[in-house]
Amino acid sequence: MTGPAAAPTGAPLALLDLDGTLTDSYPGIAASARVAFAALGLPVPDDRALRRFVGPPLPSSFALFGVPPERVPEAVEAYRGYFREQGMWQNSVYDGVPEQLAALRDAGVRLAVATSKPEVFARPICQRYGLAEHLEGGVDGVFGAPLDDVPSTKADVIAAALAALTPTGPVVMVGDRSHDAVGAAAHGLPCLGVAWGYAEPGELEDAGAIGVVPRVDGLAAAVLDALAGATGTLPEVSASASPAAGPTTGT
Template sequence: MSHAPLVLLDLDGTLTDSYPGIAASARVAFTALGLPVPDATALRRFVGPPLAESFALFDVPADRVPEAIAAYRAYFRETGMWQNSVYPGVPEQLAVLHDAGVRLAVATSKPEVFAGPICERFGLAPLLDGVFGAPLDHVPSSKATVVAAALDALRPAGPVLMVGDREHDVHGARACGVDCVGVAWGYAQPGELARAGALEVVPTVDRLADRVLATLRTPGRAEISAPAGPAAAPTTGT
């Protein structure tokens, strides 16, 4: 158990711009099912939420969602996961937090089998104490269960904070008793993070470390000594 502050970081839309690969994988899935392919703006809504939830949002029949996920995954694991890039300035901001004694870990709705290699490939892994993601398909999961798994593994006894770009990050963290700071460079709709209850929304990458450290130093910042046990929703990550 560590008394060092812990920051849990969303991956897609927070650390990396994963839209190109996610959108390409979704297009493959819709085409494979013979369904209309949403436009580029609509496909941005695939970034962040669990994958089954995203397909349902676009009215894919429930009995065809597994087929859609299979088509998506086939493209994603070969090509789509690498159509990705780290936002400029993110490694430097993580290094500032790391050097300040903050433990950092990724907590993402993306399956862990993809999230780990992505963090390795793009040079984020050396700054992280762990990468936590969803299981692969057919295993119930949600952002809250991923956050709970990270807390269970890392056993923080000091302040804990989530950083993410979508309402799912705020709600998932809050279900485990953790507050969330939002970031403005990701994929949230206007006002989404504020409505969800984010403590604040960091406007640009170069302000990230400063705002996170200021929040962690706020008097009375909650300490998490044991993970909560939220109920899992039957979802899978992008």
């Protein structure tokens, strides 16, 4: 799929997290994690605990749950075996996200996805669920982690996006977990948090997010405000993209 025409040089850029920011990917991630813990003969965490899997790099999540370091590769392999076949499609776009992305593009903002999910999974997900059409260069505007065993952080993913997109205008990272804020800070970028994802209470604020957007229908306006903080003025978001009411998330 060919994405929208590139915005002019100097246009602001928003880097968007995927899981918990654009899509509700918990069902597939949780199912894949359950398969992995069972395959290793380890206790399967409950649903509340498994929410912490959404966002961070997968090896870090397994380590956080006490999987011995020497067994983390085995856990990752079991997880991805299920995820490739089923888990990646147990997913949905949050209600209102496409309209917010369209509003940002209409306001002249370049958009790209920067996710800790392996890029080989993130690109087809963005393609299937209609997100790629809003991104700079379509699926070429999706940046993720490598699938191999090379350690990768959110800062690494952001670095790859910045190198490919070479922005000359202001840049903001948008995400739902602390590693989004930490990764952005590594490049001197502000991070705008979103409240409909998987962060614990206070997690984003403690990590240095400049603010937290409470509802999907306020995303475009909040991104423009964040970018305007660095440039002074930006086009206003269309009122049609910010309904006064309606569901915050999809199912």
